[in-house]
Amino acid sequence: MRFSFWPNPRSNYEDTKTLARHAEATGYDGIWLADHFMPDEDELIPIHESWMTMAALSRDVPRLRIGTLVTGNTYRHPAVLAKMTATLDNLNDGRTVLGVGAGWQLNEHEAYGIDYGTAGSRLRMLDEACQIFKGLFQNDYFDFDGEFYQLKRAPLEPKPKQAKLPLMVGGGGEKVTLKIVAKWADEWNVWGDVQILKDKMAVLDKHCDSLGRDPAEIERSAVALLFLSDDEAYLERIRSIDLPSPAIIGTVNEVRDIVAAYQEAGVHELIIPDFTLGKLIGADQKKQDLMEQFIKDVATVAAQ
Numbered sequence: 185m186r187f188s189f190w191p192n193p194r195s196n197y198e199d200t201k202t203l204a205r206h207a208e209a210t211g212y213d214g215i216w217l218a219d220h221f222m223p224d225e226d227e228l229i230p231i232h233e234s235w236m237t238m239a240a241l242s243r244d245v246p247r248l249r250i251g252t253l254v255t256g257n258t259y260r261h262p263a264v265l266a267k268m269t270a271t272l273d274n275l276n277d278g279r280t281v282l283g284v285g286a287g288w289q290l291n292e293h294e295a296y297g298i299d300y301g302t303a304g305s306r307l308r309m310l311d312e313a314c315q316i317f318k319g320l321f322q323n324d325y326f327d328f329d330g331e332f333y334q335l336k337r338a339p340l341e342p343k344p345k346q347a348k349l350p351l352m353v354g355g356g357g358e359k360v361t362l363k364i365v366a367k368w369a370d371e372w373n374v375w376g377d378v379q380i381l382k383d384k385m386a387v388l389d390k391h392c393d394s395l396g397r398d399p400a401e402i403e404r405s406a407v408a409l410l411f412l413s414d415d416e417a418y419l420e421r422i423r424s425i426d427l428p429s430p431a432i433i434g435t436v437n438e439v440r441d442i443v444a445a446y447q448e449a450g451v452h453e454l455i456i457p458d459f460t461l462g463k464l465i466g467a468d469q470k471k472q473d474l475m476e477q478f479i480k481d482v483a484t485v486a487a488q
Contacts (some may be wrong), residue, residue, distance in 0.1 A: 185446075186453040187483040188214035189475065190253060190407070193231050194223070197240060200232075203458060203472070204245045210476045211484070214249035215241060216283070216455055219256055221296060224289050235268055242276035251281030253373060253407070253455065254354035258287040258298055258306060262313035263338055266320040270344045278345035282317065283352040283373065286310045286361070307360045308332065310353070314368035317351055352405070356380075358387045366391035371403040373455070377430040378445045381406050385450055405453035406446060408432045409460045412439055412478055431460075436481045443486045454483075 189207040191200045204215045219234040238250050250272075255265065265282075273280040286306040287293070293300040301309070312330040319326035320340040328335040352371035355361035365372045365388060374384055385404055392399040409431035411422045422433050432442050446454055456478060462470035 185443075185451065185483075185486060186213040186249075186405075187479060188212055188216055188249070188405075188453060188455045190216045190218070190455050190457040192458050193218040193220055193234075194229050196230065197232060197237065200237065201241065201244050203475070204241055204248065206472050206475060207479075208245050208248050211479045212248065212475075213453070214251065214281070214455075215245065216251055216253035217241075219252045219254065219259070220289060220292060221259075222292055224291060226291075235272070238280075239272060239275060242272060242279070247279075249279050249281055250276060251350075251352060252283040254283035254285040254352065256287035256289070256292075257284050257310045257313045258293065258300070262316040262333060263320065263335060263340075265313075266317050266340055269317075269349065270321070270340060270342060273344040273346055273349055274342055276345075278349075280344070280346070281350045281352055281371065283354055283371075284310065284313065284317075285354040304360075305332075307357075307364065310361075311364050311367070314351065314353065314364060318368060321349060350403075356384050358384065362388045363391045363395075365402065366395050366397055366399075369402055371405060371453075373405045373407065375407045375430055377408060377432075378442065378449055380430060381446065381451055382449050403452040404450055405455060406451050407455045407457065410439075410456045410474070410478065411460055412436065412474055412482070436477070439478070439482050440485055443482055447486060 189212050191203045217234040217237055220231055222231060223229045234252050241250055269280060269282045290300055309332045312333050316328055316333060321344060325337045325339055326335055327337060350370040352373055353365045353369040354373040356374040389399040409429050411431060411433040413419055414435055419433055432439055458471060461474045
């Protein structure tokens with residue numbers, strides 16, 4: 185089982201680099217970045233563009249897998265994104281994961297004049313984009329005539345450094361998104377607790393069966409907030425809150441058991457966001473200390 189870290193997209197680059205280097209030094213397997221241009225509320229908060237940031241991290245962090253969690257397909261033409269992906273994979277010696285999703289942040293589309301369409305049209309666009317990624321990565325030239333995208337004898341050179349660069353599709357929609365995962369993805373990601381993962385993996389497996397694909401070909405990854413503490417009163421307060429996202433809450437022993445349950449359910453990678461880990465750097469080392477405590481006291485035990 186892999187364990188990866190997700191820096192807050194609202195961090196400046198120096199802080200992101202500090203956290204990524206700390207993740208690398210302490211034994212994490214990957215770094216994931218959100219792909220957004222602005223926050224989802226009306227505030228002037230600096231957010232760096234994810235692909236440029238991944239290029240910088242590829243230079244500054246030499247070991248970890250690096251990917252987007254996930255790139256909004258509506259933001260870039262898939263042929264352009266395929267070129268960006270292949271270039272980055274060559275720059276970082278084959279450590280790139282192309283994470284894509286249909287796109288969801290309405291205010292971002294409105295502010296930048298990007299067509300939002302409908303949920304159905306965005307999902308059909310994602311399905312076509314996945315075909316284009318595969319076609320460009322695997323062929324000298326690729327033609328495509330779809331509802332949204334058209335390619336004519338399109339080349340992609342250089343190819344990615346990896347013989348099979350992983351395509352991750354993010355999302356949990358059971359009727360359409362998971363069918364797109366079953367058709368095209370090498371990896372799949374969703375926010376979820378253990379039960380959510382079990383339920384959605386069962387749906388994904390059914391889509392694979394209907395398409396004649398071996399479900400074992402698709403790696404499964406999960407994201408959940410982390411609240412790790414030996415303060416029982418604090419943990420009880422957190423458990424009493426109606427959290428906006430699935431979360432892993434507990435002492436070291438409790439979190440070990442939860443992580444073991446993810447692994448037993450068939451999760452190949454667990455991604456921990458830094459959003460709930462406290463302050464970043466300086467006199468208060470809480471965030472980095474919690475990162476290290478999780479990887480040493482929880483992940484290392486789970487890997488044994």
